[in-house]
Amino acid sequence: xxxxxxxFPGCLMPTEQYAYELSIRETLxxxxxxxxxxxxxxxxxxxxxxxxxLLTLYLSARNLAIAEKHHLDxxxxxxxxxxxxxxxxxxxxxxxAMKDRINGMLSAEGLQYTEKxxxxxxxxxxxxxxxxxxxxxxxxxxxxxxxxxAHYGCHILRPSEIGRPDDSxxxxxxxxxxxxxxxEPMNYPQKLDCCGAPLLANLPExxxxxxxxxxxxxxxxxxxxLVDVCPWCHKMFDSRQAKAGETVxxxxxxxxxxxxxxxGVALGIPEEKLGxxxxxxxxxxxxxxxxx
Amino acid sequence: xxxxxxxxxxxxxxxxxxxxxxxxxxxxxxxxxYCFQCAKCTSGCEAHKLLELEPHKIVALxxxxxxxxxxxxxxxxxxMTCQKCRERCPQRVAPIEILFxxxxxxxxxxxxxxxxxxxxxxxxxxxxxxxxIQQITTRTNKTAKREExxxxxxxxxxxxxxxxxxxxxxxxxxx
Numbered sequence: 531x532x533x534x535x536x537x538f539p540g541c542l543m544p545t546e547q548y549a550y551e552l553s554i555r556e557t558l559x560x561x562x563x564x565x566x567x568x569x570x571x572x573x574x575x576x577x578x579x580x581x582x583x584l585l586t587l588y589l590s591a592r593n594l595a596i597a598e599k600h601h602l603d604x605x606x607x608x609x610x611x612x613x614x615x616x617x618x619x620x621x622x623x624x625x626x627a628m629k630d631r632i633n634g635m636l637s638a639e640g641l642q643y644t645e646k647x648x649x650x651x652x653x654x655x656x657x658x659x660x661x662x663x664x665x666x667x668x669x670x671x672x673x674x675x676x677x678x679x680a681h682y683g684c685h686i687l688r689p690s691e692i693g694r695p696d697d698s699x700x701x702x703x704x705x706x707x708x709x710x711x712x713x714e715p716m717n718y719p720q721k722l723d724c725c726g727a728p729l730l731a732n733l734p735e736x737x738x739x740x741x742x743x744x745x746x747x748x749x750x751x752x753x754x755x756l757v758d759v760c761p762w763c764h765k766m767f768d769s770r771q772a773k774a775g776e777t778v779x780x781x782x783x784x785x786x787x788x789x790x791x792x793x794g795v796a797l798g799i800p801e802e803k804l805g806x807x808x809x810x811x812x813x814x815x816x817x818x819x820x821x822x
Numbered sequence: 823x824x825x826x827x828x829x830x831x832x833x834x835x836x837x838x839x840x841x842x843x844x845x846x847x848x849x850x851x852x853x854x855x856y857c858f859q860c861a862k863c864t865s866g867c868e869a870h871k872l873l874e875l876e877p878h879k880i881v882a883l884x885x886x887x888x889x890x891x892x893x894x895x896x897x898x899x900x901x902m903t904c905q906k907c908r909e910r911c912p913q914r915v916a917p918i919e920i921l922f923x924x925x926x927x928x929x930x931x932x933x934x935x936x937x938x939x940x941x942x943x944x945x946x947x948x949x950x951x952x953x954x955i956q957q958i959t960t961r962t963n964k965t966a967k968r969e970e971x972x973x974x975x976x977x978x979x980x981x982x983x984x985x986x987x988x989x990x991x992x993x994x995x996x997x
Contacts (some may be wrong), residue, residue, distance in 0.1 A: 544968065544976045546956040551973055571977040572950035572985065579903070580925040581939050584992050589946075592988065638988035639981075684868075688905035689916075698909050724868040724904045732899055732937030736872055740902070805971070807960045 533659065535605035535650065536597050537565045538615070540761070541573050543608055546769075547761035549805030553790035554607055554652070556799050560668060561660045565605065570596050576614035576685075577731070590618030591632045595641035603648035605655060609685035609760035612651045612695070619646045620692040651686050652759045652789060654695035657703040662710045670798035672712025676816060678792075679716045679753045680704035681744075681767065683760040684724050704757060704789060711796040720747045727762035735777065741766040742778035755785035755816050757792060764788060768811045786811040792818075842927045849920050850884050856913040857881050863907035863917050873900035877907045877917035884920055889927075898924045899936055947986060950979040 543550050558565060575589030594615060597604050606612040622629040622643060633642055650659060682701050690698040699722070705715035726740030745767060748756055758764050766774065768786040775782035787809060794804040795818045806813055861878040869875035875897055883892055892898060901921045908916035929935055935943075942952040955976060957967045968976065979985035 539977055541951040541953060544955075544973070545951065545953050546958055548958065548966070548968060548971050548973060552971060555973075567974055567977065569977055570980055572979050573946050573952055577942055577952055578939070578946065579922055580899070580901075581929050581935060581943060582992070583922055583926055585989065588989065588992055635988050635991040638991060639984045641988075684902075684904040684906070688909040690909060722906075724902050726902065728903045729869075729900070731939050731942065733873070734937075736900070739872060740868070807962065807964075808958065808966065810959075810961055813961075 532562050532564045534564045534566060534602065535655075536568045536600060536602035538571060538574075538593065538597070538604045538606045538608075538611060540606070540608040540611040541577075542761040542765065547764060549791060549808040550607060550761055550764065550788050552803065552805035552808075553788055553794050556803050557790050557794045557797060558605075558655075560797055560799075561656075561664060563605070563655070563660065566600070566602060568596060568600055568602065574608075574611040574614040575618075576610040579614075586614060587618055587621060587628070588632060588635055590614045591622060591643045592636060592639070592641060594618060594647060595636055595643045597647055598643065598645070599641065603650070605650050605652075607652050607759070608762070609651065609683040610762055612649065613685040615649055616692055616694075619649070651695045653682070653686060653703050653707075656707055656789075656793070657696075662706055665707065665710045665793070669711060669796045671796055673708075673792065673796055673818075674712060674820075676713040677716050677752075677754045678708060678713050678816075679718050679748055679756050680708065680721070681725065681756055681758045681763055682722070683758065683763045684722075686759070687722070704759065707789065708757065708792070711792060713792070716751075716753045718748060718751055718753065720744050723747075725758075725760075725763040725766040727766050730766075737766070738770060738774045739777040741770060742774035742776075742780065742782065745771065745774060745782050745784050746778050746780050749780075749782060749784050753784075755787060755813070757787055757789050759789050768809050771811050783812050783815070785809075785813040785816045787813055787816070838930045839927065842923060842930055846884070846889060846920070846923050846927065849923060850887075853881055853885050853915055853920075857885065857915045858913065860912065862910050862912065863915075866906040866910055868902040868904040868906065869900045873897070875900045877921075880920060880924075881915060881917055892924050893928045893931060894933070898928070901925075947989065949982065950985055951976075 571593050575586030579586045686695045687698045696703045708715040723744045726737035729737035771782050791804045863877040908918045945952050955968050
């Protein structure tokens with residue numbers, strides 16, 4: 531039985547974090563997830579929360595209303611987008627007056643938000659919807675005990691009161707998934723530390739320092755690489771790793787991959803289809819091609 | 823349609839400011855009842871060590887009514903929005919929500935919007951997303967763009983005028 535989801539791409543993944551999108555589109559259909567491309571989505575609004583929270587709420591509701599028009603649940607691979615949309619559903623359910631007000635604005639585009647939709651992120655889609663056993667059954671090239679650490683990203687863990695994909699203080703779903711792929715997940719004290727991305731807009735130097743500090747800690751602990759599940763976190767840890775190293779005066783060379791890229795390798799998909807040549811960190815050190 | 827309509831850099835947005843003021847007053851009333859300054863929020867704050875943000879002090883200052891001082895303080899823009907303060911508060915106070923409201927107030931009061939927020943907002947208004955499709959460089963220094971990688975066309979608002987009309991209502995509507 532195929533499960534059907536509208537893919538909510540957000541801004542960052544479809545405009546620059548192509549490796550995430552490529553690996554998502556390659557892997558999920560193998561695991562019986564049908565991704566539907568829907569026209570007309572916009573920014574989720576989360577990046578504008580500091581400027582105008584009503585704008586954030588409006589943009590989130592607008593995207594949910596588009597999914598509603600197509601009678602589809604949403605797969606939201608970006609942690610920021612996932613939080614914005616979840617929070618929007620929470621607020622509009624708790625506050626009917628705000629729901630009416632937002633719907634008044636949505637009428638400009640002939641849209642309407644009426645009820646909650648099922649929202650999943652990469653982590654709960656893989657762990658809860660598809661399930662560990664099914665993933666194990668599809669593994670063709672186990673990852674040979676690769677010692678790798680997980681970075682969850684703040685926005686998929688908190689605030690727990692509105693429902694998040696994993697536990698706020700001791701998340702373990704990525705670790706369980708890594709084990710299913712034949713890797714050896716590593717624990718480390720900085721696991722819940724922020725990637726720094728939310729400060730990119732106004733304090734980029736500090737944002738990169740945050741990134742550098744976490745990567746440096748990982749490097750010093752002899753961990754082989756880092757896995758992430760958010761285009762913002764990945765932009766910091768992978769795309770900006772060299773600059774992040776400068777802020778902490780360290781030569782960083784930590785391979786950073788999307789969980790869906792590792793999943794793809796384990797499922798036997800060729801590296802080039804998973805966008806592994808797009809990662810700027812030294813992913814060749816993981817010797818993924820050698821995995822059997 | 824421009825940012826000036828949406829923030830207040832042209833003329834002061836009294837309606838928006840009034841609404842924010844109500845929100846902050848409400849937050850302040852809740853805090854007065856619950857926050858006992860245990861500083862658990864600050865102990866976990868991602869911006870604390872690096873940028874000296876102390877959420878419990880933000881709460882204390884709001885409690886004392888020092889709204890103008892807070893709105894004009896640069897430190898409110900150091901929050902990394904990690905949500906740890908909201909998650910861990912034993913009294914269910916959410917310093918992060920206070921910080922969002924303070925930043926919104928700073929913008930609505932006509933203070934300069936810091937950094938790239940203006941550019942991102944402008945991009946959302948003109949095409950629906952915070953940035954357009956980027957050409958990227960691979961690890962082996964080749965260039966690549968979305969369509970060359972075999973990815974389908976990007977999802978974005980088809981009718982930008984209608985999209986803007988919706989957002990315009992936020993700037994226009996009377997609270």
